[in-house]
Amino acid sequence: KEKVEITKEQRALVKAIVDAYNRHQIPQDVAKKLLQEQYSAEENFLLLTEMATSQVQVLVEFTKNIPGFLSLDREDQIALLKGSAVEAMFLRSAQVLSKKMPNGHTDVLEERVRKSGISEEFMTPMFNFYKSVGELHMAQEEQALLTAVTILTPDRPYVKSHQAVERLQETMLDVLRKLCVLQHPHEPMYFARLLGRLTELRTLSHYHAEMLTSWRMNDHKFTPLLCEIWDVQ
Numbered sequence: 719k720e721k722v723e724i725t726k727e728q729r730a731l732v733k734a735i736v737d738a739y740n741r742h743q744i745p746q747d748v749a750k751k752l753l754q755e756q757y758s759a760e761e762n763f764l765l766l767t768e769m770a771t772s773q774v775q776v777l778v779e780f781t782k783n784i785p786g787f788l789s790l791d792r793e794d795q796i797a798l799l800k801g802s803a804v805e806a807m808f809l810r811s812a813q814v815l816s817k818k819m820p821n822g823h824t825d826v827l828e829e830r831v832r833k834s835g836i837s838e839e840f841m842t843p844m845f846n847f848y849k850s851v852g853e854l855h856m857a858q859e860e861q862a863l864l865t866a867v868t869i870l871t872p873d874r875p876y877v878k879s880h881q882a883v884e885r886l887q888e889t890m891l892d893v894l895r896k897l898c899v900l901q902h903p904h905e906p907m908y909f910a911r912l913l914g915r916l917t918e919l920r921t922l923s924h925y926h927a928e929m930l931t932s933w934r935m936n937d938h939k940f941t942p943l944l945c946e947i948w949d950v951q
């Protein structure tokens with residue numbers, strides 16, 4: 719039985735990432751609004767736009783606090799953010815849905831998302847993903863580190879110093895692997911299942927590009943920040 723040891727540096731790394739992750743929660747008022755306003759598809763779409771826009775701002779702040787990220791080449795920093803924004807949004811959504819919320823809130827949230835103009839063909843894979851993440855009952859350290867691992871994916875378009883990003887991602891993966899072994903001693907495949915969610919995320923992000931065109935058909939407007947991070951309009 720290999721003895722898994724988290725080093726002092728790794729403990730500090732996890733603390734930095736989790737603090738950043740918790741510091742940048744989506745403003746509660748935005749999430750609360752999802753539960754208050756009326757149910758029209760237009761209203762739901764607007765609320766998702768607001769939540770997604772606020773999540774991008776949160777994502778940028780979180781990313782800047784990933785140790786080593788700001789020492790990467792500036793253009794690579796942008797390439798990593800743009801390349802991971804959609805995946806981070808879906809991962810965040812899954813984490814929001816799997817969070818313990820006052821009873822009934824999750825259903826309302828789910829209902830609003832289902833009635834926001836997203837075509838049925840994307841609804842199924844999207845909610846399958848939310849369910850498969852929820853079933854993992856991820857600890858917050860795992861959620862924060864998995865988000866960091868997603869952002870630090872070296873093979874995003876336009877990334878120049880592939881190796882520098884890979885080194886950073888490996889640092890995160892090593893401590894995430896150790897945490898999984900320590901926190902799920904009876905589930906030797908837990909870490910592998912976590913990484914499997916990242917594969918599902920990539921597939922979802924391919925659906926997202928098509929989702930956007932279906933919305934644009936019904937002249938739905940996005941915010942300038944979403945247009946910039948998604949390279950649309």
Ligand SMILES: CC(C)NC(=O)n1c(-c2ccccc2)cc2c1CN(S(=O)(=O)c1cccs1)CC2
Pocket residue numbers: 744763766767768769770773807810811812814815827831836926929933
């Ligand atoms: C938590 C935030 C980041 N999640 C969020 O905004 N959601 C959620 C969601 C899921 C579970 C709980 C709460 C919300 C589902 C969807 C989105 C956004 N996208 S989008 O960005 O393509 C979008 C399209 C049009 C305007 S914004 C569409 C799908």
